[in-house]
Amino acid sequence: MLRSSLMAMALLVLLTGCGKDIEEYNKPAEYWYEKMVNAVGDANLEKADSYFSSLQSEHISSPFLSEATMIMAQAHMAQEEYLLAEHFLNEYIRRYATPEGREYAEFLKIKAKFLALPNPGRDQGLIDETLKGVETFKSSYPASTYLPLVNTMETQLQLARGDLNEKIAQLYDRLGKPKGAEFYRSIAPVTWVKSDEIVHADIPWYREMFEGDGSSSWYDFLIPQTRSVVSMDINESK
Template identity: 45%
Template sequence: MNLKKSILAGMALVFLLAGCMNKDDVTEFNKPALYWYKQIGSSISSGNMDKADEYYISLKSEHMRSPLMPTAIMMLAHAHMNDEKYLLANYYLDEYNKRYGEYGSREYTDFMKLKASFLGVKDVYKDQKLIMDSISNANKYLLRYPGSSYAPLVNTILIRLHMSQYLLNENIAALYERTGKPEGAKIYREKNSGSVVGMTDITPPEQGVIGMVFD
C-alpha cells in the first residue's frame, strides 16, 4: 500500500508542476528528466495519451536511470487503464515489474495487471482465451499472495469470470439444441458440470456478462 500512496503523491506533484511549465519551449530533445516528467503529466491531464507515450519514450531514452522513471511508468499505467486502454496499461505494468518489481511492489502491480485483463473482456465470444488466461492468472495470484489485501477483489473477479464462462457454454449449448444438434449441446453442458458456479448462482445481466466490480 505504501507504493500506491507514493504513486498518488507523485501524480499530484506532476500535475502541479505541469501547470508551471514554460509553453514557449518547443525544443523536444536533450531535456532534463524533470522536463519530460512534466510533459507526461501535462499530456495525461489534457487527455492526450499518444503524446504522453511519446514523452515517456524521450524520458526513457535520455534518462533511463532517473528516479522519476518508476512514478512516470505507473502514472501511465493508471492513465491508460482510466482511458480503457488495457493492453497499454499492461505494457507499462510489465515495464515496471521488469525494472523495479520486488515482492512487495509486485503484489500491487500483479493485481493491477489482473484488473486490466479482467476489464479488457468486452465480448465473451471473442475474448474466450482472455477469460481463460485471466482465470488462470487469478488462481496463481491467490496462491502467490495468500494474505493479500486485494484477495477479496481477486476472488470477485474470479467468480465473475467463472460466471461468464458458464453462461457462454450454456448459450452455445442452447444454440446447438435449437439447431437440432444435441451432441454438441451435451459437450458444452459437460464443460459446465465441473464449474465452481451453477445456473442458480447467476442472474443473467441485461447487457454484457462481466459486469462492473470496481464501481
Template identity: 50%
Template sequence: MYRFAVQIVVATLLVLAMGGCSTKSEQEFEKPALYWYQKMMRSVASGNLEKADDYFTSLESEHVGSPLIPVAMQILVQAHMDEEEYLLANFYLDEYLKRYGTSRNRDFAEFMKIKASFLGLKSPERNQELIDETLQKAKRYILRYPESEFAPMVQTMEVRLEMTRYLMNENIASLYMRRDKPKAAEIYRKRNDRSWIDEKEIVPPSKGWLGWLFE
C-alpha cells in the same frame, strides 16, 4: 492499496517545488529528466496520452536511471486504464514488473494486470480465450499471494468470470440443441459439469453481458 499513490504524490510535489514550467526550446532533446516528466504530466492532464507516451519515451531514453521513470510508469498505467486502453496499461505494467518489481510491490502490479484484463472484456462472448487466461492469472494470484490486501478483489473477479464462462457454455449448448446438434451441445454441458458454480445462484444478464459482469 495506496502505496504507489504516495510515490506519485511525492514526485508531483517535486515537480511543483522545482518551478513547474520549463523554458521552451526549439530543440526537444537532451533535456533534464524533470523537463520530460513535466511535459508528460501536462499531456496526461490534458488527455493527450499519445503525446504523454512520447514524452515518457524521451525521459526513458535520455535518463535511464532516473527515479522519475517508475513513477511515470505508474501514472501512465492508471491514465491508460482510465481511458480504457488496457493493452497499453498492461504494457507499462509488464515493463514495471521487469525493471522495478520487488517483493513489496509485485502483488499490487500483478493485481493491476488482472484488473486490466478483466476490465478489457468488452464482449465476453467474443473473448472466451481472454476469459480463460484471466481466470488462470486470478487462480495463480490467489495461490501466490493469499495474504495480499488485493486477494479478495481478485477472488471477486474470479467468481464473476467463472459465472460468465458457465453461462456462455450453457448458451452455446442451447444454440447447438436448437440446430439439432446434441453431441456438440453435450461437449459444452460437460464443461459446466466440471465447474464448482451452482447454476441456481446465477442470475442471467438482462441488460447485456458487460453491465452484468461488473455489477
C-alpha cells in the same frame, strides 16, 4: 500590405512553435517527467507517451522511470486502453518492481483484463486467460490484501464462462449435435450456484436483434431443422 504582414508573422509563430516541439531533446529527467505528468492531467496520452519515451531514452537509469511507468499504466487504464496499460505494467514488473510493487502490478494486470471484457460472450479466450492469471496470483500471494477484489472478479468470470458455455451448448442442441452440447456443458460447470438463481446480463435491444438471448435468434429459420448425419449416428448407436 498590413494584412499580408500579419499573416506572415502568424505563420512564422506557428512554424517556430512546431519546430520547438520537434527540436526538444537533451532535457533533464525532471523536465520530461513534469511534461508527462501534465499531459496525463490534460488527458493527452499521445503526448504523455511521447514525453515518457524521451524520459526513458535520455535517462535510462533515472529514478523517475519507476513511478512514470506506473503512472502511464494507470492513465491508459483510466482511458480504457487496456492493452497499453498491460504493456506498461509488464515493463514495470520486469524492470522496476519491488516485491510489494510487483504484487500491486500483477493485481492491476488482472483488473485490466477483467475491465477489457464489457461483452464476455464475445471473448472466451480472454476469459480463460484472465482466470489463469487469477489462479497464479492467488497461488503467489495467498495473503494479499487484494484477494477480496480478485475473488469477486473470479466469481464474475466463472459465471460469465458458464453462461457462455451454456449458450454454445444450446446452439448445438438446436443444430441437433448432442455431443457438442455435452462437451460445452462439461467445461468447468458452475455447480455452486443454482442455474435458476443466476441473473443474466441485460442485452441491449440492438445487440439482441442479432445475437439473440441464447435460446433463440431471429435467424433460427436459416438453421436446418434436420439433425446432422453424425448426430443421428450417435443417437442410434446409444
